[in-house]
Amino acid sequence: MDFDNKRILLTGATGGIGIAIAKQLAARGAYLTLVGRDQGKLQRLADDLITDTESGKSHSPVIVPADINTQAGRARVAAASELHGIDALINTAGVQAFGLFENQTETQISDVINVNLTATILLTQTLLPLLYRSAQATIVNIGSTFGSIGHPGFVAYCASKFGLRGFTEALRRELSDSDICVHYLAPRATRTTMNSDRVNLMNDALGNAMDDPDEVARAVIAVLQKPHGQRRFLGWPEKLLVKINGLFPGIVDRALGKQLPTIRQFACMDK
Ligand SMILES: NC(=O)c1ccc[n+]([C@@H]2O[C@H](COP(=O)([O-])OP(=O)(O)OC[C@H]3O[C@@H](n4cnc5c(N)ncnc54)[C@H](OP(=O)(O)O)[C@@H]3O)[C@@H](O)[C@H]2O)c1
Numbered sequence: 001m002d003f004d005n006k007r008i009l010l011t012g013a014t015g016g017i018g019i020a021i022a023k024q025l026a027a028r029g030a031y032l033t034l035v036g037r038d039q040g041k042l043q044r045l046a047d048d049l050i051t052d053t054e055s056g057k058s059h060s061p062v063i064v065p066a067d068i069n070t071q072a073g074r075a076r077v078a079a080a081s082e083l084h085g086i087d088a089l090i091n092t093a094g095v096q097a098f099g100l101f102e103n104q105t106e107t108q109i110s111d112v113i114n115v116n117l118t119a120t121i122l123l124t125q126t127l128l129p130l131l132y133r134s135a136q137a138t139i140v141n142i143g144s145t146f147g148s149i150g151h152p153g154f155v156a157y158c159a160s161k162f163g164l165r166g167f168t169e170a171l172r173r174e175l176s177d178s179d180i181c182v183h184y185l186a187p188r189a190t191r192t193t194m195n196s197d198r199v200n201l202m203n204d205a206l207g208n209a210m211d212d213p214d215e216v217a218r219a220v221i222a223v224l225q226k227p228h229g230q231r232r233f234l235g236w237p238e239k240l241l242v243k244i245n246g247l248f249p250g251i252v253d254r255a256l257g258k259q260l261p262t263i264r265q266f267a268c269m270d271k
Pocket of ligand 1: 066
């Protein structure tokens with residue numbers, strides 16, 4: 001994909017990874033529509049994108065404050081896309097809830113499933129007729145390593161990201177005879193405020209590496225340029241573990257079993 005003048009809609013634009021993606025796309029001359037719930041954060045990001053660009057290429061982004069969990073929010077996003085056009089949809093919006101499954105509230109569980117999976121699926125479906133109008137349309141779904149490896153402490157989150165991976169794969173195959181290209185990109189742990197102090201402490205204790213959001217954004221730029229749907233997993237050894245878990249899940253069961261006391265310790269820690 002040549003980014004110059006491409007119309008790209010980015011959900012989760014105000015998050016750590018979303019901001020990094022928005023900056024890299026703006027610097028390449030894309031027309032951005034930025035979606036998040038907080039109008040103030042969206043406006044500050046839009047202002048930054050206009051003033052920060054070194055390339056002199058950036059266009060003034062469109063901002064759409066919307067809760068994608070609601071039909072009204074998704075309709076607002078669709079109305080903006082109808083008005084401004086859309087060549088690519090990047091589904092980045094997501095929430096996480098860390099803790100033992102038995103202690104999670106109904107609200108936490110439903111919020112994770114709704115934002116990461118149901119709302120993302122419904123928004124994609126709403127925007128599909130508009131994407132068909134583009135000569136070369138693209139959908140990128142931001143998954144997670146935890147969309148392939150079930151991990152203690154992240155039960156509902158894993159369920160949502162496993163679902164998102166399945167959605168992406170099925171949609172890619174269903175649209176394989178169309179001009180719409182569907183990608184799945186799975187970051188490993190990334191330094192954003194999505195991860196609470198407890199998650200960061202646990203990652204340190206387990207020796208889990210964390211990426212910078214700019215690295216994830218570079219990977220998004222790379223998959224957007226691929227002509228055929230990609231399934232990309234970021235980080236080493238995470239991408240190997242994904243393969244091992246697919247072929248020999250017992251090995252990963254045992255490895256995570258050894259880490260379980262540490263995971264429990266942080267999952268039960270006071271916030
Ligand atoms: N950080 C990691 O370690 C990590 C690792 C693997 C995968 N990921 C995935 O990467 C994506 C981005 O994560 P991040 O780290 O950038 O998270 P983040 O900093 O917490 O940002 C989350 C974004 O989602 C938006 N959002 C949440 N609920 C929404 C709703 N109901 N309607 C509209 N927007 C909503 C937030 O907007 P508001 O301004 O409205 O809150 C924010 O822009 C997520 O899908 C996440 O699962 C993250």
